[in-house]
Amino acid sequence: MKRLLSILNIEFLIQEDALKNWRMILFLSALALIMISSGHSADRKIFKIAALNTEIKALKSDFIEAKKQLLVLKKESNITRLLADKGIGPAKNPPIKIVVINE
Secondary structure (H helix, E strand, C coil): CHHHHHHHCCHHHCCCCCHHHHHHHHHHHHHHHHHHHHHHHHHHHHHHHHHHHHHHHHHHHHHHHHHHHHHHHHCHHHHHHHHHCCCCCCCCCCCCCCCCCCC
16 A cells, blocks of 8 residues: 555655656657657658559549540541641552662
8 A cells, every 4th residue: 555655646756766767757758759750750651642642543544535635636537637628638649669779
C-alpha cells in the first residue's frame, strides 16, 4: 500500500536517484513524438500517392483520346477529303517505275 501511495504521490520523480527515472520519461516522450511524426509523414505520403494515381489515370485517358484522334486524322479517306478543298486529289494514273541500268 505504501508503495502505491508513493507512486501516486510521484515520489519516484523527486527522490535523489530520480535522474534515471527522468531520463527514461524523456526518452519515452521523445520516442512518442518520433512515432507521431512518422505517422503523420506516412499519412501525407499516402494522400500524395492517391492524388498521383488519380492524375495518372486522367493522363492515360487523355493519351488514349489523343491517339484515337490521330488515327482518325491519318486515315486515307480523311486526308483525301481535307486535301480536296485545296484542289489536290489522288493520282488517276499509277506511278511509273524508273529502272536504272548500271553500266
